[in-house]
Amino acid sequence: MRNELPRRVGHCFVFFLVASSLYGQVSFFQPPSYAGSGALFSADFNGDDKPDLLSSDGTLQLGNGNGTFTAGTQVPGTPLAIADFNGDGKPDVLESGTGTLLVLLGNGNGTFKAAATTASAAALQPLAATDLNGDGKVMLRGCPLCASIVGPGHDPL
Numbered sequence: 001m002r003n004e005l006p007r008r009v010g011h012c013f014v015f016f017l018v019a020s021s022l023y024g025q026v027s028f029f030q031p032p033s034y035a036g037s038g039a040l041f042s043a044d045f046n047g048d049d050k051p052d053l054l055s056s057d058g059t060l061q062l063g064n065g066n067g068t069f070t071a072g073t074q075v076p077g078t079p080l081a082i083a084d085f086n087g088d089g090k091p092d093v094l095e096s097g098t099g100t101l102l103v104l105l106g107n108g109n110g111t112f113k114a115a116a117t118t119a120s121a122a123a124l125q126p127l128a129a130t131d132l133n134g135d136g137k138v139m140l141r142g143c144p145l146c147a148s149i150v151g152p153g154h155d156p157l
Contacts, residue, residue, distance in 0.1 A: 034069060035059050041082040043091035045072070046110035054079055054093065062110055072110045077102060081129035083138040094129060094140070101140075 036055025045052045050063040052072065056079055061069035077095040085092045090106040097117065104112035128141045 034061060035071065036061065041079060043082045045091055045106060045108075047090070047108045052110070054082065060110065073112070075104065075112065077115070081140070083129035085129075085138050087137070 034053065034055075036053070036057055036059030038056030040056075041054045042051045043054070044050065044063075045054070045060060046062055048063075048065075050065040052063045053061045053069060054075060055061075058075040058077060058079065060072035060075055062072040063069055075093055075095075077097070079093050080096050080101075081094040082091050083094070084090060085094070085103050086105055088105075088108075090108040092106050093104040093112060095102040095104065095115065101118045102115040103118065104115050106112055129138050130141075131137060132139045132141060
């Protein structure tokens with residue numbers, strides 16, 4: 001048993017050397033670069049079943065389905081979260097204003113309606129937008145206050 005382990009390790013090492021010499025040098029491709037900066041959010045903003053990207057500087061890029069993207073609508077402001085806030089099945093964008101939260105409702109074609117403003121006691125970052133209690137409605141959770149903000153018809157946690 002003692003002599004068996006070094007022999008097995010030796011076989012793996014020899015295999016690795018042989019495989020390396022058979023296949024030669026492995027090359028890597030240059031990854032694509034994308035417009036926009038900061039955090040990235042992914043959702044199907046234009047309803048084509050292909051993931052699109054929205055960066056935190058508001059740059060929307062529509063996915064082509066092959067790893068490349070085309071320029072879409074520039075979203076004003078700084079996106080904080082993406083979710084379906086009004087329950088229509090289309091991704092919406094949540095942004096932070098001065099003492100407010102702004103919601104841009106998605107049209108489902110890569111564009112958004114004018115921002116609706118909601119009151120907020122403080123700027124909540126980082127922010128999570130999800131169904132926290134399983135009722136099928138999106139709620140927001142953020143810090144520094146670590147409080148939940150809920151919409152009409154929601155019960156706080």
